[in-house]
Amino acid sequence: MSSRILVALRVPATPDRAFEAFTAEIGAWWRANPLFAFTPRGPGVLSFEPGPDGRLPEGRLIETLPSGKVFEIGKVRVWEPPYRLVFGWRQAAFAPGQDTQVEVTFEAVGQETRVTVQHSGWDTVPADHVAKHSFPEPIFLRRHAEWWQGLLASFKMAVGE
Amino acid sequence: MSQRAPDNALDRTLAALADPHRRQVINLLRERPRPAGELAREVGLAPPAMSRHLRTLRQSGLVEESSPDFDARVRVYALRAEPMIELLRWLEETERLWSAQLTAFRDYLAKDRPPAIDLASAPEEDPRP
Numbered sequence: 001m002s003s004r005i006l007v008a009l010r011v012p013a014t015p016d017r018a019f020e021a022f023t024a025e026i027g028a029w030w031r032a033n034p035l036f037a038f039t040p041r042g043p044g045v046l047s048f049e050p051g052p053d054g055r056l057p058e059g060r061l062i063e064t065l066p067s068g069k070v071f072e073i074g075k076v077r078v079w080e081p082p083y084r085l086v087f088g089w090r091q092a093a094f095a096p097g098q099d100t101q102v103e104v105t106f107e108a109v110g111q112e113t114r115v116t117v118q119h120s121g122w123d124t125v126p127a128d129h130v131a132k133h134s135f136p137e138p139i140f141l142r143r144h145a146e147w148w149q150g151l152l153a154s155f156k157m158a159v160g161e
Numbered sequence: 162m163s164q165r166a167p168d169n170a171l172d173r174t175l176a177a178l179a180d181p182h183r184r185q186v187i188n189l190l191r192e193r194p195r196p197a198g199e200l201a202r203e204v205g206l207a208p209p210a211m212s213r214h215l216r217t218l219r220q221s222g223l224v225e226e227s228s229p230d231f232d233a234r235v236r237v238y239a240l241r242a243e244p245m246i247e248l249l250r251w252l253e254e255t256e257r258l259w260s261a262q263l264t265a266f267r268d269y270l271a272k273d274r275p276p277a278i279d280l281a282s283a284p285e286e287d288p289r290p
Binding site for chain 2: 007010011017021028115117119
């Protein structure tokens with residue numbers, strides 16, 4: 001769907017190693033991006049924090065700010081090492097209840113691993129309104145996605161990109 | 162924060178687009194500007210219901226109304242591109258962000274690759290088929 005971005009890259013590691021590095025070592029490789037700060041008080045250090053009893057599937061992705069404060073970027077929604085990881089994604093500037101979702105998949109390609117990031121933006125916002133129209137959600141999202149595609153394509157042409 | 166305004170605008174844009182009738186209106190306006198009465202007929206809504214939807218769309222900034230010079234009573238609705246451009250911008254920023262992060266991730270693995278440990282640390286029970 002068009003309100004979703006998809007970026008894929010091959011990395012020189014097995015899926016096991018890639019999953020481990022992506023999660024346990026995110027603080028070491030993540031590059032703070034001033035144009036895309038989670039909170040204006042950042043940048044801090046990212047980490048996946050385990051949930052109760054040290055369970056990572058119930059954990060969350062957090063940013064620990066220089067002040068020591070913690071900003072929750074999103075909760076882990078799917079934790080399937082070494083294949084798949086899904087977590088919520090919020091920036092401090094998002095409106096309350098507004099949420100996006102990141103899905104990361106790890107796929108062995110020879111000696112390497114293809115890492116694919118899908119960031120679904122804003123779909124959850126209209127989805128919240130779906131219940132009011134009693135649309136079955138998958139159908140709604142599919143129709144909605146097709147509709148977005150057409151609309152965004154025409155606007156892209158309109159802005160000359 | 163400078164980010165707050167566009168994000169709230171995005172929120173309004175998406176809330177406005179969450180209704181199927183309003184999306185139909187947007188689709189009709191993609192072809193050309195149309196008067197309110199024509200929109201009500203095409204969508205199959207009573208004029209008061211259409212008025213409410215048009216108000217929501219106007220407040221979100223997705224459409225604007227004007228009257229033709231020859232008749233001030235007629236209100237013609239047209240699409241405004243700005244709210245969608247904000248959304249596109251967010252998508253493009255997000256895409257750039259992830260491209261940069263994944264490149265950093267690849268470089269990190271290339272530098273720190275510990276070939277012996279890859280195998281030694283593999284789980285005993287490999288879940289892969």
